[in-house]
Amino acid sequence: MRWPLQMIMLAVLAGVYAACSPVMFEKDADCGVGCVRVNGMKEIEYTVGASGGKVDILFVDDNSGSMSFEQNNIAARFSSFLSALDAKQVDYRIGVITTDVSGPNNGPRAINGNGALQDGRLIAFSNGQYFLEKGTANKEALFAGVIRRGETLTCENYLNSGSSQNASAYAANCPSPDERGIYAASLTVESNPSGFIRAEGSLAIVFLSDEDVRSLLYEQSPAYRLNDRDLPQTLIQIVQNRFPGKSLSMHSIIVRPGELKSGYSAADVAQKISQVITGDYNISVNAQNRPENFFYGADISCLNQQGSQTNQVSGSQGYLYYLAAKMTGGVVGDICANNYGSQLSAIGTNIGEKVNQIALACENPKILDLRFTNQSGAPTGSVQGSNFVFNPELTSGQTVYLKIECPDNM
Structure with missing residues (x-):
């Protein structure tokens, strides 16, 4: 024309x-x-x-035991993601963090890089840089080397070995099993390591996990009660506080929890789930606000598949990661997909000005x-x-x- x-x-x-x-x-x-x-x-x-505009893209990689298969999948199809960005002429930066957040029982140690793989710190690529750019050579190989986590494979080998297991041995061989991807992303936004997030342009966050935040254990135990930083609405607010006016999209590749029931929005459900973090841990409030109460059509087949991959590790539907994507117009992907190419392409197409x-x-x-x-x-x-x-x-x-x-x- x-x-x-x-x-x-x-x-x-x-x-x-x-x-x-x-x-x-x-x-x-x-x-x-x-x-x-x-x-x-x-x-x-x-x-x-x-x-395409300027877009800074943060991958939040679940590095707990059971995730090596999914990490390999996303690495193998990363070119589809880059192709979608290039087709839109996006000026991008790509960084990677893990879902590991430090705590009293999860301090720095060798398996988590003595803290280098915790608390929203960007993982260094093999070229010494902390993020990839459009002009970076060998991007696919560099990304694969970081998204595939050595500590994940070490943990899986330990869990599948049949060796005697105790808390000390687990801590030596495995990073945290307590996945807190939204919390970790909030720490990245606040600290902005290496100036990764530019003042101008958009921010996109991609969560890859076979579990919900805190493995969904916030439904069962006060020890896993949600912090407000575990909630998508808090992360959205932190982005706006740190970078006023910035456009944010969040995307997730997860065990899909189905769809929201009629009459509920993603923001409504996120607010209901947040009620279990206020005051004392209240079992009745918790029961009323269980995320599964607001969804239908969960992917049980995928859930069962995740539970069969690694000894003593089960998956869970990614409710809070789903809500994060829906609240920001993002893409909800399927962690059990045989080929991640199409959903990575969809995420790449969604990202941009x-x-x-x-x-x-x-x-x-x-x-x-x-x-x-x-x-x-x-x-x-x-x-x-x-x-x-x-x-x-x-x-x-x-x-x-x-x-x-x-x-x-x-």
Whole structure:
């Protein structure tokens, strides 16, 4: 399709800018660059597109025993993720942390890199860098070397060996089995190690785990009671406090818990689950707010598959990771998928700049022309005062041509 002027690519936090047609029917500096006067009215053209923009992508890797199969799967199909980002011209950074958060019974020791693999610290790639960039050579191999965790395999070999097991031996051979991916991500956001998260651009977080936060044991024991940092709504708020106005999307590759029952939103359910962390541990409150009360259609087959992979390790549905994705418009993937390529591609496609409106030269103008480059799945839009608002947002790879008519005395 041929457009009447050069395409303008915009970063989401930079705003949206207007341009006018290079064809001038009446030269008048007061009308503005490219503006045309027709019969006492001003006709103004806008061509606006969403580019890939800057996106910092944090992978939160469950490194507990039982995850080596899934780590291999995501490593093998990482090229699908990169291809989706490149197709959208995303200027990306990619970092990796684990779900391991330190505590009184989970201090630094050799198996967790003496703390280097805990508390939201970025894991160094073999080239010495703490994040990959678009121009980094051998990205697939570097990512595979970090997402595949040696401590995970060591733990699995220990659990499957039939060796005598006790707390001391477990601590020596295994990182924490207490998966706290949302908590770990919040620590990364707050500390921003190596300046990984840029002030401008978007943030995307991808959770990979075969268990819910704290292995769902928060339903059963005060020892595993949720901290507010284990909740998606807290992480969303921490991102906004640390980087005001930043666009955030969260994605999960998990044992899928099914879908939310009618009448419940992800934010509603996250708030209900949060009630078990307030005051004393209350069994009746806990029972009322068990996450399974709000879902239907859980993937039991996948749950059983996860429970058969490693001796003495069972999986659980990833309720809180599901809610994190749904609360931010992200993708919920299937950890039991034979091929992670399609869901990594879907996550990559979801990541990128989003443009929600165009600032117009006058209020409530008449629309003379409206066209999208990509009609398939194109958003609609409407004039709201002095803005043209898209519904849903204009996403990376989509471009709109808009022509409006404004009074000459605007």
